[in-house]
Amino acid sequence: MSGSNMSVPVPSNARKSEREVFKRLENILKSRKPYCSGTMTVNKDQLIIFYGRDENSAGRICLDDASPEQLERLVRACDPATFGVNQESVLDEQYRKSKKLDPLQFSSLFDVASLNRLLHEEFIPDRKQGVAIHYVRHKLNVYEPGSFFKPHVDTPRGGNMFGSLVIVFPTAHEGGSLVLRDAGKEWTIDSAHDIASNPDLCVGFIAFYGDVEHEVLPITSGYRVTMTYNLYYDRTSPTIVYVPTSVDDRYDRLKATFEEMLDQPPLLPNGGYLAFALQRKYGMDQKTDLRDLMEDLKGSDDLLLSVCEDMSLRASLRVLYRSPDRASHDVLAPKIYQLEGAHWEDDFCLAEFLESQEYHVNDENRVLRTLRLARDKIRDSTGKPADIWVKWVVKDDERRDTSPIRLRQSTEMNQH
Ligand SMILES: O=C(O)CCC(=O)C(=O)O
Ligand SMILES: [Fe+2]
Numbered sequence: 001m002s003g004s005n006m007s008v009p010v011p012s013n014a015r016k017s018e019r020e021v022f023k024r025l026e027n028i029l030k031s032r033k034p035y036c037s038g039t040m041t042v043n044k045d046q047l048i049i050f051y052g053r054d055e056n057s058a059g060r061i062c063l064d065d066a067s068p069e070q071l072e073r074l075v076r077a078c079d080p081a082t083f084g085v086n087q088e089s090v091l092d093e094q095y096r097k098s099k100k101l102d103p104l105q106f107s108s109l110f111d112v113a114s115l116n117r118l119l120h121e122e123f124i125p126d127r128k129q130g131v132a133i134h135y136v137r138h139k140l141n142v143y144e145p146g147s148f149f150k151p152h153v154d155t156p157r158g159g160n161m162f163g164s165l166v167i168v169f170p171t172a173h174e175g176g177s178l179v180l181r182d183a184g185k186e187w188t189i190d191s192a193h194d195i196a197s198n199p200d201l202c203v204g205f206i207a208f209y210g211d212v213e214h215e216v217l218p219i220t221s222g223y224r225v226t227m228t229y230n231l232y233y234d235r236t237s238p239t240i241v242y243v244p245t246s247v248d249d250r251y252d253r254l255k256a257t258f259e260e261m262l263d264q265p266p267l268l269p270n271g272g273y274l275a276f277a278l279q280r281k282y283g284m285d286q287k288t289d290l291r292d293l294m295e296d297l298k299g300s301d302d303l304l305l306s307v308c309e310d311m312s313l314r315a316s317l318r319v320l321y322r323s324p325d326r327a328s329h330d331v332l333a334p335k336i337y338q339l340e341g342a343h344w345e346d347d348f349c350l351a352e353f354l355e356s357q358e359y360h361v362n363d364e365n366r367v368l369r370t371l372r373l374a375r376d377k378i379r380d381s382t383g384k385p386a387d388i389w390v391k392w393v394v395k396d397d398e399r400r401d402t403s404p405i406r407l408r409q410s411t412e413m414n415q416h
Pocket of ligand 1 (some may be wrong): 141149154165178
C-alpha cells in the first residue's frame with residue numbers, strides 16, 4: 001500500500017486560484033530529497049575492522065591503507081551476499097554479486113554516532129527532531145571488481161525502522177556508485193570520488209528512507225568496502241534538540257501557502273475535507289492503528305503534519321475507498337477494512353458496504369456465503385483491482401456528517 005504514485009485529478013470545479021495554491025503546496029511537499037550523503041573525517045583507528053567467521057579464524061584490517069593482499073584475505077573470510085525476497089534470503093549472482101559478513105562476524109571502531117547531528121539537521125523529519133537515532137549494524141559488504149547490487153528496496157526490519165545508512169570506507173576503487181531512485185527522480189552518489197577529492201582521511205556516507213530504491217553499480221577496479229546500518233527511532237533514550245544550522249525554509253513556505261489557501265473564502269463552500277496523498281510509503285495491514293502510523297511519518301508527510309498542528313488544524317490519517325463505478329461518494333475511513341471475501345451488492349453505497357464488512361467479520365455464515373467478489377469489484381480508475389491509499393485529511397467543517405466515514409465532498413491534490 002502506498003500513496004506516492006496515485007494520480008488524483010484536481011476537481012474540475014476547482015477555481016484557478018485554488019489550483020495555483022494546490023500546485024504550490026505540492027511543489028513544496030515534493031521538494032525534499034529522500035536521502036542525505038557526504039563525507040565525514042575520521043581518525044585511522046575508526047577504520048580498523050576485526051573479523052572472523054568462527055572461533056578458528058581471526059583477522060584484522062585497517063581500511064585506510066590496506067594492501068590488495070589484505071583485502072583479498074578479507075574477501076576470503078566472507079560469504080556470498082544474499083538478498084531478501086518475501087522474507088527469505090536468496091542467493092542470485094545475476095542480481096547481487098558481492099561478499100558480506102554478518103554483524104556477529106566483525107567488529108568495528110567506527111563511531112557512527114558522530115553522524116547524529118548531521119542526520120538530524122538534514123534528514124530526520126521535523127517532528128522527530130528530538131528523538132535519538134538507534135543505529136543497528138547490519139552487514140559488512142565487500143565488492144571486488146565486477147561486483148554489483150541491482151536495484152532493490154531494503155527489507156524493513158521492525159515497525160519503527162525508518163531508513164538505511166551506508167558507510168563507504170576509503171579503500172581505493174572505481175565504479176560502485178550508489179544510485180537512488182524515488183518518485184521518478186534519480187541521484188548518483190560516487191563516494192569513491194568524493195573520498196578521493198577530500199584531502200583529509202574520511203569515509204563516505206549515504207542515509208536514505210527505507211522505501212527508496214537503490215542500486216550499486218559495478219565496481220570497475222579496486223575493492224569497495226561498506227558497512228550498513230538499519231536506522232530506528234529510539235523512543236527510550238533522552239531527547240536532544242539540535243538547532244539546525246542549515247537553512248530549510250520549506251516549513252515556513254508551506255505554512256504561508258496554507259494560510260493563504262485558508263484565507264481565500266470560500267475554500268470549500270459546502271464543507272468537506274482537504275486530502276493529501278502521503279508522499280512516502282509505509283507498511284501496514286488491517287492491524288495497523290493509523291494513529292500509531294502518524295507518529296512514524298517521514299519527510300514531507302511529517303512536515304505537513306507539523307504545519308497542521310502548528311495551525312491547530314485537525315489532521316488525521318485516513319484510507320480512501322472509492323467505489324468501483326464511482327457511483328457513490330468516496331469514503332475516508334479511519335481504518336483498513338478486511339475486503340478479502342467480501343460481497344458487493346449492486347445497490348450498496350460505499351459507506352454502507354464498508355460498514356457491512358465490519359458487521360460481517362464475526363458472522364461466519366455471512367462470510368462463507370459472501371466469499372469471492374469484493375476484490376474483483378473494488379477497482380481503481382484504470383480498471384485494475386483497487387489498492388488502498390492513505391490520505392491526509394486536514395480541513396473539515398462544522399456541518400460535516402456525523403458518520404465518521406461518510407464523505408460529502410473531497411478536494412484532493414493532483415500527485416503529478
Ligand atoms: O553497499 C552498499 O552501498 C549498499 C548495500 C545495500 O544496498 C544493502 O546491503 O542492502
Ligand atoms: Fe540495500
